[in-house]
Amino acid sequence: MPKKKKHTLIDKLSERFHILLVNEKTLAKKKLFSSSAISLASSSLFVFLLLLSSAFMVIYITPLKEYFRGYTSIELRENAVENSMKLDSLESLYLTQSNYIKSLQDLLSGNISFEDLDKNTATLETNQIELQLVKTNTEDSLLRVLVDEEDKYNAFELEGQRFTTVLFPPVKGGLSSRYDNENKHYGVDIVMPENSPVHSISEGIVVFAEWTSETGFVIIIEHLNGLTSIYKHNSSIIKVQGDRIETGEIIAFTGNTGSLTTGPHLHFELWYQGEQVDPKNYIEF
Numbered sequence: 001m002p003k004k005k006k007h008t009l010i011d012k013l014s015e016r017f018h019i020l021l022v023n024e025k026t027l028a029k030k031k032l033f034s035s036s037a038i039s040l041a042s043s044s045l046f047v048f049l050l051l052l053s054s055a056f057m058v059i060y061i062t063p064l065k066e067y068f069r070g071y072t073s074i075e076l077r078e079n080a081v082e083n084s085m086k087l088d089s090l091e092s093l094y095l096t097q098s099n100y101i102k103s104l105q106d107l108l109s110g111n112i113s114f115e116d117l118d119k120n121t122a123t124l125e126t127n128q129i130e131l132q133l134v135k136t137n138t139e140d141s142l143l144r145v146l147v148d149e150e151d152k153y154n155a156f157e158l159e160g161q162r163f164t165t166v167l168f169p170p171v172k173g174g175l176s177s178r179y180d181n182e183n184k185h186y187g188v189d190i191v192m193p194e195n196s197p198v199h200s201i202s203e204g205i206v207v208f209a210e211w212t213s214e215t216g217f218v219i220i221i222e223h224l225n226g227l228t229s230i231y232k233h234n235s236s237i238i239k240v241q242g243d244r245i246e247t248g249e250i251i252a253f254t255g256n257t258g259s260l261t262t263g264p265h266l267h268f269e270l271w272y273q274g275e276q277v278d279p280k281n282y283i284e285f
Contacts, residue, residue: 190285199248206219208220231268234252235257
């Protein structure tokens with residue numbers, strides 16, 4: 001008797017099978033599908049990877065990513081910055097009060113006079129008034145030192161406080177909507193052709209550069225003089241978070257993105273020490 005051929009695992013996986021349709025009445029057979037186990041497994045893996053890649057791309061390039069952990073919205077980031085700056089101010093006040101208590105201890109010990117104590121009291125009251133007036137402060141200690149040094153040059157008044165440097169217009173065009181604090185429109189809308197270059201008003205650091213569902217591509221820059229500038233509804237942005245920006249440098253291109261837009265324009269906001277101001281008062285568009 002001839003020996004039976006031994007089948008390997010590859011041979012078994014390569015064996016082809018047919019899926020047939022059988023007519024219930026006539027028992028006629030019709031071939032529907034023909035394949036092997038290894039071909040079916042490869043095709044299934046390819047379809048799975050294709051669906052997985054498509055789902056990843058949809059989440060990555062759309063606002064859906066804001067609903068996943070690790071991606072923060074503008075509102076959450078603004079709250080985080082505000083809380084951080086409040087903590088910095090409270091820390092300064094705590095140190096001042098600690099020094100005052102130490103001065104009282106020195107007075108009771110006879111190490112200082114009442115005149116020295118009065119000086120410390122005046123310093124404490126000044127710091128308390130400053131903390132009340134400035135609700136949020138977007139500078140850290142290093143930036144404050146730099147601003148004090150730059151404050152000698154090109155100074156003019158902004159909302160009753162000293163402000164340095166000359167601002168570069170982000171774009172040149174007509175205003176379709178002006179600053180309106182009562183209606184919570186905290187910036188100006190400048191009508192521009194789509195894909196027009198958007199410039200930074202001053203040197204600074206990009207703190208946000210992302211897509212949002214309502215305002216499209218948004219870029220936010222913190223400047224050394226206590227200013228924060230915001231640029232919304234861009235068609236694209238060419239800077240990323242952490243980039244250092246020079247005055248007049250191109251950072252984005254105008255567009256018509258986001259749900260809160262009715263045509264190609266740039267929505268521009270200007271904030272000073274955590275408070276919104278009217279950009280039209282300080283920039284010639």
